[in-house]
Amino acid sequence: MTYKAITLVKRPETELTDDLLKVIDFSKPTPTDGEMLIKLSHLSLDPAMRGWMSADEKSYIPPVKLGDVMRASGIGEVVESKNENFPIGTRVMGLMGLTEYALSDGKGLNKIPKELPADAILSVIALPGITAYHGVFEVLKPEKGQTLIVTAAAGSVGSLVGQMAKNLGLTVIGVAGSEEKCQWLTEELGFDYALNYKDSNFEEQLSNAAPNGIDLFFENTGGVAQGPIFNAMNPHGRIAVCGLIAEYNKTEASPGPSWIGIIKKRLTIQGFTMPDHFHRINEYGQALGEMLEKGELKYRTHVLEGLESAPKGLNLLFNGENKGKLIIAL
Amino acid sequence: MTYKAITLVKRPETELTDDLLKVIDFSKPTPTDGEMLIKLSHLSLDPAMRGWMSADEKSYIPPVKLGDVMRASGIGEVVESKNENFPIGTRVMGLMGLTEYALSDGKGLNKIPKELPADAILSVIALPGITAYHGVFEVLKPEKGQTLIVTAAAGSVGSLVGQMAKNLGLTVIGVAGSEEKCQWLTEELGFDYALNYKDSNFEEQLSNAAPNGIDLFFENTGGVAQGPIFNAMNPHGRIAVCGLIAEYNKTEASPGPSWIGIIKKRLTIQGFTMPDHFHRINEYGQALGEMLEKGELKYRTHVLEGLESAPKGLNLLFNGENKGKLIIAL
Numbered sequence: 001m002t003y004k005a006i007t008l009v010k011r012p013e014t015e016l017t018d019d020l021l022k023v024i025d026f027s028k029p030t031p032t033d034g035e036m037l038i039k040l041s042h043l044s045l046d047p048a049m050r051g052w053m054s055a056d057e058k059s060y061i062p063p064v065k066l067g068d069v070m071r072a073s074g075i076g077e078v079v080e081s082k083n084e085n086f087p088i089g090t091r092v093m094g095l096m097g098l099t100e101y102a103l104s105d106g107k108g109l110n111k112i113p114k115e116l117p118a119d120a121i122l123s124v125i126a127l128p129g130i131t132a133y134h135g136v137f138e139v140l141k142p143e144k145g146q147t148l149i150v151t152a153a154a155g156s157v158g159s160l161v162g163q164m165a166k167n168l169g170l171t172v173i174g175v176a177g178s179e180e181k182c183q184w185l186t187e188e189l190g191f192d193y194a195l196n197y198k199d200s201n202f203e204e205q206l207s208n209a210a211p212n213g214i215d216l217f218f219e220n221t222g223g224v225a226q227g228p229i230f231n232a233m234n235p236h237g238r239i240a241v242c243g244l245i246a247e248y249n250k251t252e253a254s255p256g257p258s259w260i261g262i263i264k265k266r267l268t269i270q271g272f273t274m275p276d277h278f279h280r281i282n283e284y285g286q287a288l289g290e291m292l293e294k295g296e297l298k299y300r301t302h303v304l305e306g307l308e309s310a311p312k313g314l315n316l317l318f319n320g321e322n323k324g325k326l327i328i329a330l
Numbered sequence: 331m332t333y334k335a336i337t338l339v340k341r342p343e344t345e346l347t348d349d350l351l352k353v354i355d356f357s358k359p360t361p362t363d364g365e366m367l368i369k370l371s372h373l374s375l376d377p378a379m380r381g382w383m384s385a386d387e388k389s390y391i392p393p394v395k396l397g398d399v400m401r402a403s404g405i406g407e408v409v410e411s412k413n414e415n416f417p418i419g420t421r422v423m424g425l426m427g428l429t430e431y432a433l434s435d436g437k438g439l440n441k442i443p444k445e446l447p448a449d450a451i452l453s454v455i456a457l458p459g460i461t462a463y464h465g466v467f468e469v470l471k472p473e474k475g476q477t478l479i480v481t482a483a484a485g486s487v488g489s490l491v492g493q494m495a496k497n498l499g500l501t502v503i504g505v506a507g508s509e510e511k512c513q514w515l516t517e518e519l520g521f522d523y524a525l526n527y528k529d530s531n532f533e534e535q536l537s538n539a540a541p542n543g544i545d546l547f548f549e550n551t552g553g554v555a556q557g558p559i560f561n562a563m564n565p566h567g568r569i570a571v572c573g574l575i576a577e578y579n580k581t582e583a584s585p586g587p588s589w590i591g592i593i594k595k596r597l598t599i600q601g602f603t604m605p606d607h608f609h610r611i612n613e614y615g616q617a618l619g620e621m622l623e624k625g626e627l628k629y630r631t632h633v634l635e636g637l638e639s640a641p642k643g644l645n646l647l648f649n650g651e652n653k654g655k656l657i658i659a660l
Contacts, residue, residue, distance in 0.1 A: 060593075222590075247589075253590045256587055257585065258574075259556075263572070263573070263601040263603060265601065267601050268600045269600075270597070270599075271589070271597050273593060273594075
C-alpha cells in the first residue's frame with residue numbers, strides 16, 4: 001500500500017538539474033477525523049514552481065522545505081473520507097503537490113464539477129485562468145480601443161490574457177518564441193499580431209504592429225523583449241508584471257529599464273502573484289467558466305504521462321519547448 | 331522701454347553649459363483686449379526645467395522651443411491691464427518664464443493674496459508643494475505606522491514630503507548628500523533618520539534605520555541610493571517616481587533594478603508629473619495653505635539676486651549645492 005510522490009531534495013542554482021527532485025515511495029496514510037485521502041488524476045506544471053523551489057524567504061509564498069513533497073496544483077477525487085464536507089467521490093482542485101495521493105483537511109481545496117474535463121480546468125479555471133483574469137481586470141483595467149501586448153503569449157496565462165483583451169475590443173499583440181506559436185496566436189486565437197522575439201528585426205516588427213504605441217503590457221518573460229516594449233509604452237500606460245521566466249534560471253537577473261521612462265510617460269507598473277488573491281478564486285472561477293461556456297477562450301494542452309515525467313516537464317517551461325498548458329496525467 | 335528675459339538657444343547634451351541660455355533685451359509690449367502686463371518679482375528654479383530644455387517630444391510637456399523664453403514659474407503683479415478679471419495690482423503666480431515682464435491673457439495663472447511672503451508661496455504653495463502633496467496623498471497613500479523614505483530629502487519637494495509623512499504618524503527616513511543637510515532634516519524638520527548617500531556604509535545605515543523594511547519610497551534622485559532602497563522595500567510597497575535628478579545630466583541613463591523584486595514583493599511603481607494634475611492646483615493649494623498656517627511645514631530658501639543669476643542657479647540644483655528652494659529675486 002504505497003504511492004509515489006516527488007520531493008524537493010536540493011534547491012536550484014541556475015538551471016533545473018536532474019538532482020533537485022526525487023521520486024519517493026510513501027506508505028498510504030489513513031485519514032483521521034476531519035481528513036480525507038485524495039487520489040490525484042492530473043497535475044499541473046507551472047512556471048511559479050521554479051520560485052517555490054528557491055530559498056528566498058522574502059518571496060510571496062514560503063519556499064518548499066527540503067525533503068517535502070514539491071508544491072503543485074492538481075485535480076483529484078476523494079477516495080477515503082472522515083470529513084463530511086468532502087464525501088467519497090468529491091472532485092477537488094488545489095495545491096496538493098507532485099504526488100499520486102494526498103491527505104487533506106479540505107483547507108484551500110475547491111470542489112469542481114465532475115463533467116468539466118481536466119484539461120479545461122487546469123488550463124482555464126485553475127492558476128493560469130485566475131492569473132490572467134486578475135492581471136487583466138484588476139491590474140491592467142483595459143478599455144476598448146487600447147493596444148495590449150503580452151509576452152509568453154502562447155503560454156497558458158498569456159494565451160488567455162490576449163483572448164480576454166480581444167473579447168473586450170482591444171488590439172492585441174502577442175510575443176512568443178517560435179513561428180509555430182505565432183501562427184497559433186493569430187490563426188487560432190484571433191490575436192491581431194504575433195511577434196517572434198528571436199527575430200533580428202523584432203523592434204521594427206513591434207513598431208509596425210503598434211504604430212501608435214502600447215497602452216497595456218502584460219509581462220510574463222523579461223529578457224530581450226522587455227526593453228523595446230517598455231520604450232514603446234504610451235503616456236499613462238500600465239504594466240502588469242506577472243512573470244519573468246527568462247530571468248529565473250540566471251545567476252544574476254538582468255536590470256530593468258531606466259526609471260526615466262516611468263516619469264516621462266507617467267507609467268504605473270504593478271507586480272502581482274496569485275496567493276494574495278486566492279480569496280477571490282470562486283468569483284474568478286465563475287467568470288472564467290462563463291467565458292469557457294460561451295466559447296470565448298480556447299486553449300491547448302501538452303500532456304505528459306506519469307508522475308516521473310514531472311522533472312523533465314518543468315524544464316520544458318523554461319526552454320520554451322512546451323506547446324500549451326503542461327499537464328501530467330496520472 | 332525694454333526689459334530682460336532669458337531665452338533657450340541650445341539644448342543640453344549632458345551638462346547644463348553656459349551657452350544654452352541667453353539674456354535678451356525685449357521691448358515692453360502693450361496689452362490688447364483681454365491681456366495684461368505682469369511685472370515679475372520672484373522666479374522659481376526647479377529641477378523640471380532641465381527636462382523642458384531637452385528635445386524629447388515624448389515627454390509629459392512640450393519642450394521649450396529654441397529661441398523662446400525659458401519656461402519657469404514665478405510671482406508677479408499686474409501693472410497694465412485690459413482684462414477685467416486681473417485689474418492692476420493683482421498678484422499672480424504661474425509659468426511666466428525667466429523674464430522681468432510677461433504678457434498674459436490670464437490662462438494658467440492663479441491669483442495669490444498679497445500678504446503671503448513670496449518665499450512661502452514658491453517653497454510651499456507652488457510647484458514643490460503641490461508635487462509633494464500629490465505624490466504623498468494620491469500616489470503613496472500613506473498609513474500611520476508605515477515607514478517612508480524620500481530621496482533629495484533636503485530639496486524643495488523632499489523636505490515637504492517628509493514633513494507631511496511625519497505629520498501623518500509615519501517613520502520618515504530622508505536621504506541627502508551632505509552632513510549639513512542631514513542635520514537640518516533631523517534637527518529642524520523632525521525626520522526620524524537622515525542618511526548621506528555618499529557614505530560608504532550607506533546600505534548598512536539604511537538597514538539600521540529601517541530594520542523592518544520600507545513601505546513607501548518617494549524617489550527624487552535615482553543614482554546610487556536607488557538600488558539599496560529598492561531592495562529594502564516591503565511586500566506591497568509603493569514607489570512614487572517624481573524625479574531622477576542624478577540621471578538627467580548623463581549621456582545614458584542608468585538601468586533600473588530587475589523587475590524580479592516587483593513580482594516577489596508585489597510592488598506598485600508609479601511615475602507622475604504635475605502638468606497632468608494642474609486642474610487640482612486650487613484644491614492642493616488650499617490644503618497646503620492650511621498646513622502652513624498650522625505651522626506644520628517648515629522650509630528654507632536659497633535666494634539669488636537678478637535675472638542673470640538664473641543659468642548658474644540652475645546648475646546648483648544638479649550638483650546638489652543649493653540649500654533650500656532656489657528663488658531669484660528681481
